[in-house]
Amino acid sequence: MASHADLLNAGRWDDEWKSAHERIDQAGYGDLVASAYRQRGPELADIVGLEPVLRLGRAVSEFAIRTDKRTTSILPDSAVAVAELLYRPDAVIEWLLIVENAAKAAPSAVVVLLENSAKILDRVDLAGFKAFVSMGLAIGRRHPERQAAFFKMEDPEARRFFDVEEGADRYAALQGTLRPYLRAVWGIEPPMQVAAPDMPEPMRRRVGFGGGGIRMPPSFAGFDGEESRRIYRAAVAHVGAHHHYTEQLFPVGALKPFQLAVISVIEDARVERLAIRELPGLAELWLPFHVAKPGGPPLATALLARLARALIDGDYRDPDGWIEKGRTLFEQAADFDLSDQSLSRTIGGLLGNDLGQMRIRFDAKGYVVQPAYRDDNIGIWDFGDAAEPAIEMQDIVEGARVEQQQRDDGKPDDEAEDINDSEAVGKVSLNRDASEGILVARYPEYDYLVRKDRTEWCSVREHRVPEKPADAIILAEKAHADISSKLANMIRAARTGRTERLRRQADGDVIDMDACIDAAISSRMNVAPDFRVYSRYERRSRDLSVLILLDVSNSTDDAVQGGSRKVLDVERVSTALLSSTIAGLGDKFALAAFCSDTREDVRYFRIKDFAEPYDLRTKMRLAGLDSGMSTRLGTAIRHAAEDLSRQRSYRRLLLVVTDGEPSDIDVDDERYLVEDARVAVHSVNQKGIDTFCVALGSDAPSYADRIFGRKGATTVTRVEQLPSHLPAIFHRLTR
Incomplete structure (x- = not known):
């Protein structure tokens, strides 16, 4: 490609380049804007030619009118960074048009978009960039306070957008480093395998272990780049902590799903506290992923996430009495002896009973462990006769369901009096009965903000309908x-069948040629003709x-x-x-x-x-x-x-x-x-x-x-x- 000196000396282009400078200098935008354009213009010309540079000059004028001097001065820098990715004059010009429109619609937030344009285009193409900006502008109209976070790619909707756009298997890029990392931290190197596509979605979103191996999610939604590497390391380090400190599987017995979840949170906290005592640096690895905050609706999932944070973060304060009770019980046990695995069963049982008394709804099938680096907890439970012991990764149980047992009076457990879990009788089975709510199909869902389908976004589960007197x-x-x-x-x-042609009718829509010919023959033979020479179309069947x-x-x-x-x-x-x-x-x-x-x-x-x-x-x-x-x-x-x-x-x-x-x-x-x-x-x-x-x-x-x-x-x-x-x-x- 020709140097910018050659381009600047190319006749009319040279004149237009000087004219653009003069407009910016005379407009009074300030030295910051003029020097940015003067410095970055030749660099942009070296990459994609002079036409985008001249178009940039007009964009600078537009930005100066719509925004402030700092935002305008950033535009040339962003243009150069984007050109190095797109490397086509027409693509850079289209990018300029997109950000100009964004400046008109969201002048206060466009600076964040400029600062992150190269990062966004590093992950999606120009069409994806345009869809991302359209989505950000739409969110800004409804929730102005979220717009900057969206353009920074920190808003949940932005993360979801990239999850859909990329569809990438991030584990594939990192798997070569995870086994050595796990060996270095815990001295173990179990086989790892990515979750199969047909596994239930909650299991594909979290790490799992059992049968001597580890099941890894293809990606962690909302985590990319360095954060993606950190969360995979945090996840395998957590599994290693279970390997060292969860010495025996917990029997499921007659425990209800929410009791399993609470006991699992306590056991997660126990093994992590022991691991941090031995390897203090693990606290810096795990703590950033605990982002639960007080407040919000009383949902079981949120309470469990807040409890998980309270048990690892000494500076975290939560006004909820149930969470503070959990912290107190755990700290008392920690002062005594954390090596006793039964304390997780004891504390978790107490808190689980309290949660049951609070009548807070818990969706066992949709529950996904928080924070994201922690495993799905299936690996720490003994499901009895529900499944044969697993040896290979593909044999790990794909999902377990605690069946609600009925007492002699016919009432389900959650309506009966609370009894000692160890005295109850439980049963576990694989969730393979379609009448109990099996996953039967996945369908796309249309996102009007980006004007695209989110592929396989929604899961349909078919359930048996109970029969009652009619x-x-x-x-x-x-x-x-x-x-x-x-x-x-x-x-x-209502005639709902196919239309049929009725021939030889006395009246109708069209002439029936066969009937006309027969009538003509009859007339020439001196025989009275049949004058039903029409045909029509009717729906006569259903x-x-x-x-x-x-x-x-x-x-x-x-x-x-x-x-x-x-x-x-x-x-x-x-x-x-x-x-x-x-x-x-x-x-x-x-x-x-x-x-x-x-x-x-x-x-x-x-x-x-x-x-x-x-x-x-x-x-x-x-x-x-x-x-x-x-x-x-x-x-x-x-x-x-x-x-x-x-x-x-x-x-x-x-x-x-x-x-x-x-x-x-x-x-x-x-x-x-x-x-x-x-x-x-x-x-x-x-x-x-x-x-x-x-x-x-x-x-x-x-x-x-x-x-x-x-x-x-x-x-x-x-x-x-x-x-x-x-x-x-x-x-x-x-x-």
Whole structure:
């Protein structure tokens, strides 16, 4: 490439270069800005030519108007750093346009973006950079206080963005150094293997050990560069501490999942305290990852993370009485003898009983140990006959579930009186029964901020529906027999089969040429011709499959607006009336329900499959539905559509019955799940599946129209309104 001296002497380019300098000098931006452009301009020209330098001059003027002198003076430095990565004039110019737009939208935060542009582009391409900036600007509009942290790549959403964009196996780059490190610290060198792709997500996110080996996550979400190296070292050092100080496995017995978690936190703290006594430098390795803080909602996961910090960080103070009790008990034991492993069982048992008395919800399947470097704790427990002893890494138990035992009175343990754990009888089994909530599928989720799907982002787990007496449903069907009759007439009138050509008609849309020829022949033979010489197209048969998808989230436990009945009760009766009507007409249909507890646990309940009859058992399952959790609608729609797509019917209808706007506890952006559901509906429609929403409540226009379209949703507050609202559905099917 030519030197910048050659470029600067190249006729008109030389004139434009001088003109750019003059504009900046005369604009009064100050010596800091002018000298930065004068110094960095030739360097930029050496890398990508003079055109980006001239474009930089215009960008400097724009920045000087929008921001301050310091931010403007940083722009030339950033441009040179970016050029060294992109190395194309057009790419550098596009980068300048992106940061100019950012300066217009977020003048106070763009300085952070400039300082980190090279770091960002070192991890993603220019398209990814543009998506990252768009996401940061959108977050800044909702949460201005988070914008700088986002552009620094410190905000959780920024970390999640890079996790999705990179999809990198960071363990692969570090595995060559981890075994020597573990040998140097603890004198052991067990085999290590990355977690298999089909393992449960919580196990892929944490280190695990057992059977003489160590299972490593492909990456730790939110940690990169030097932090990634440090957390992998912290993780294997922690496993080494267990190897030295956890001398025997703890028997599971009849312990409940939250008791296992509390005892594991105490044992983690015990082995780390002993390790730090022997190797004080480990404290500096582990402590930075303990970032839990006091306050927030009383969630079991948060309390356990705060307890973990309280037991390793002497300067940490927490006002919660349960955490202070744990610290006091642990310190008393530490003053006496930490080498006794049974103290973890004793202290953990006491704290676990207290946690149970507090009635704080603990999601055993979704629980992920905090802080991130600690292992998943499966390796310190003896699950009895649940699994054969593991020898190879691939034989390590993929997940263990403590089955809730029932007392003679039929009450589950968590409703019975607290008893001594050692006197109870427990049972452990592998979680492989689909009816108990097995992971059956993963689906993408659309992120409207970056306009991309997050691949395999949400996990669907199918659960068995408990059966309860269906007397109320049977009585409701009898009480509303008149509604069923109206619905039957309406559905019967809808021609939902393929169009057929009817020939030799007295009137019609087109001429039937065969009939015309026959009529002409008859006329010439002096035989009275048949004047039915038209043909037309009609739907004369029925060929329809329907899947009714019910929202059973926590909000369905509330009363329908303007009435006294619960939303779920209205859903049950409405569904029962539709089901009995459709079954009477012979159409194929299925019933399902859903709710969610974060993206890792979208729960799907099969009430009736297409091949099953609509009978008493189906009604008992319908009666067995309970309200709970959240509404991740887009994922449920995608999963239901998979069932429908396997039906060979000419028309397929997904009828969604819901009462509230999509939401979940791991999403704080009100628009995020609405946009995902809208994209899910669009993708389902492209597969030839019709979608329609019956919204139970007055909020429907705010979200249902956005998701399903104005003609794809209707609002119902009483079952008596169904006959007047559902014609829109069947009109759509006969278009």
